Amino acid sequence: MLFYLLSICSFGGILMLRLMGKSRQFQSYLLVAAVLSLFAGMLQGNESPQIVWIRYAVMLFRVLFGLISPFAFLFFGLALVFNGVLLINKEGWAKRYALLLAVGIFILLMDLLFLLNYFVFHHYLIWRFMRLMSYFIIYFGVVLILFFVATTFYGLIPVSLDKDFIIVLGAGLLPDGRISPLLEKRLDRAIRFFRNQAEHTQKRPCRMIVSGGQGVDEPFSEAYAMKRYLIAKGIPEELIIEEDKSVNTYQNLLYSKGIMDTYKEKYKCLFITNNFHTVRSSLYAHRVGLDTDGLGAWTPFYFLPYAFLREFIAVVFMQIKGHTLLLALVLVFGLWRIYL
Template sequence: MVLAYIAGFFILLFLILFIIDKRRVSNGIFLTFALFFTILAVAYGLMSTDSNLIALIVIGVFFLILALSPFLIIGLGIGLVYNGRLMVKREGRKIPNLLTLFVGIMILALIVLLILQITIFDSVWLSIFFTALFLILGYFSFLLISFLLSSYIYQYNRPRLKQDFIIVLGSGLIDGTRVPPLLASRLDRAMVFYYKQAAKKFAPQIIVSGGQGPNELVSEAFAMKNYLLDKGIPEEHVLMEDLSVNTLQNMRFSKTLMDDLKPKHRSIFVTNNFHLFRASLYARKAGLKSQGISSKTALYYLPNALMREFIAIIVMYKAWHITVTSLILLGMLALGIINISFG
């Protein structure tokens, strides 16, 4: 019964905060807690029944998951390595494209080191090191699950067709002048929304947001505007914000532009699905009430992109995560000293 109350508390907390503002990292954290305690409550409820068969099934499922966990982790490592190689083949040998490859290799290497530690090496400090490492990995795995849940739920945001502005977030250009497929998908998604609203006799203005990078011959906003004009969007409905160099500036500079044109406005922003949730955090940070809509991304690209987004969000709140990691390490160090002193 206690587990059910705890699950209900976290579900209620998540729903209240989600209704107030969908753009919170804490929403995913509370939803993860809610799902965890709900699963525990259901399992405990089934175990408490008079049916021995149901109790046996629950126990069997638990041990099956426990037995399969090592194979799932190994499979995850192999899958990430494969995805990393695919990214290099299709997107080029750039450091951001190697992320899943590096993480996959790291997972497999840790498995090998753990097996060696259990079977060959016998060191207290090595055991403490692995304990600290797995506690830290467990902490960040929990945050990763929370982030993925937040990102998934936010995909279903459906802003009303009563917007004054549509902000399209820029990305890099091909050959310094042309819109790549990733950015084209954002612009195409913006046009779908534009035409739906225009059909109701209230055409919004599209703000193309993106400055000129070091290897670009024109600003991203300029290339994006030309793309929209070529697709038939009227020039008077396209505004350029060509000074921003990151997502936060996209939001802040676009807000300044909108405030100047119409102080009381409604707006949405468009980006790819993997980037949508983090962009919403920056919109909130910039003081925008905008919610986001997303364009689709090639499936092979998603693991790497989501991992980059997760790391970027971790960096946004790095002071908190450094504190937690430091406490874990200090706790394990103290445990090691006590073990040696009294062992």
């Protein structure tokens, strides 16, 4: 009953935030909480015959998970290695792509150690080590799933056509100054929203803030390149505002907020980024005091595994103190279960 009550409260909170026009970030979190609470309530009802099949399904899942998890991790490790090699071939050598490759190799080595100990060594110290590692794997697995669900739900929540400003977050230029493929997707998504709002509402055309400074290997600022692209696509120059000082997402949103504050005291805004980047951008927006919606542009499939893993790590480090405390508790719990 408690879980059903939590689910109802979460759905009620979503409705309230929708009516108040509040940030989609919190709506997505409440949606995750509502779904998980509803599922937990269904599993809790042991005396309810209509959900007996769910309990048996969960029991079957536990057995299958124990049998196939080593092979699932093998597949996951191979996928990361393949994606790392693919990115290096397509995008060129970079430390961040090498890190993805290294994570995949580490997972493969851990999986190999487990299989060798299961079939060959049978050493109790290796079993203890692997069991301890399993607690950390479960922790990060749960956090990763929650992050994936939150990112997915964030993209499902509709955005109202009432914006005064659209912020397009920079994503780097090519060495010759051309727009990168990821940035082009963001700009095209911003153009579609701009035109959709203009066609379906009587609201005055919104302004576009193109946010991005100049990198050491770039001939000019990202903001300047984005402005040229938008003008070439038919967006009026007088509606485009350049923010060319920022060097990261936090500064993109902070400096853009400063610009919007000079135009209007009260306004509604929207940031545009890639779909994998929406949750972290929303967290940064909350930090700078910006109540905003966010839209994610389509991302090439081959780039998604690396991008999603990078975003997950970045969000974990944004909340490093809380995760450090929880990991310490996981370590204590794991040692207690193994040795006591």
